[in-house]
Amino acid sequence: MFHLAEFMNSSPYVYIQKRYQNGYDEALQRRLMEPANEEEAKHISDLARKYGKYGFEVGSIQSRVVRGNEVLYEVQWKGCDDPKQNTFENLTKLKKLGVVGLAKAYDERVAAQTAGIDQRPLTQKEIVKHLEQFGLDEDMILHRQIGSFSAGQKSKLTLGAAFWTKPHLIALDEPTNYIDMETLDALVQGLARYKGGIIAPRLREVAGIRFTG
Secondary structure, eight states: OOSGGGGTTSOHHHHHHHHTTTSSOHHHHHHHHSOSSHHHHHHHHHHHHHHSGGGOOEEEEEEEEEETTEEEEEEEETTOOSGGGOEEEOHHHHHHTTOHHHHHHHHHHHHHHHHTGGGSOOOHHHHHHHHHTTTOOHHHHHHSOGGGSOHHHHHHHHHHHHGGGOOSEEEOSSTTTTOOHHHHHHHHHHHHHOOSEEEOTTHHHHHHHHHHO
16 A cells, blocks of 8 residues: 555655655555455456456556446456457446456546646645645655654644645545544644535534534
C-alpha cells in the first residue's frame, strides 16, 4: 500500500509530490488494483482459469467505450502481448474475474484528468498552502520527517493528502471511532474547512464537538 509507512524519512512535501506525481491519487490506485493479500491473489488466479481468455488473468484496462447503455472496458490479458488479443468486457464479466477494482481505478484516472487534477501544480508554494489548511506549518511541511510526527499530526497529513484532489463529496463511516482527541481535532478542523458535501452517520456528533466544545 502507498501509505505513510513508506515515507517515514521524508517530508510531507515529498510525500504529496510522490503520491500525486502522475496526476491522480497513487494510493487509491494501489488500493483498487492490487490484491489485499496472497489469498485474494490466489482467488483471482482461480477465477481467471475459469472465466479469463485462455485462462489468463486480466493484465490491465487500456480504455473504455460506451455501446448502447453499457460501458465496456478494453482488457489487456496477461500472456497476450498482441493488442489484437484485447477484448472489451462489461462490469459483470470483470466482477466474475474478481478485478472490478481495475475498472474503478481506470475510472478514477479519467475523472482526475477531466477534473484537471493532473494540472494542479505540485510546487512547494501550492503544497504548503494546501497543508497549512489542515494545521501543519511550513517548517513541518518542508523540513520535518513524517516519522517524527505525533499521531494527530500524521492524521492531519493523511486528511490533507486525501483532500488534494478537491473532492465534491466525501463519505465517512463512523468517523469518531477509535481515534484520540488530537486526531479527532484534526478531523473536525478539516471538515470545518471543507466546502463540499459530506455523508457521515455521526456528523452531528463531530460538529457538536467542534462548535460547542
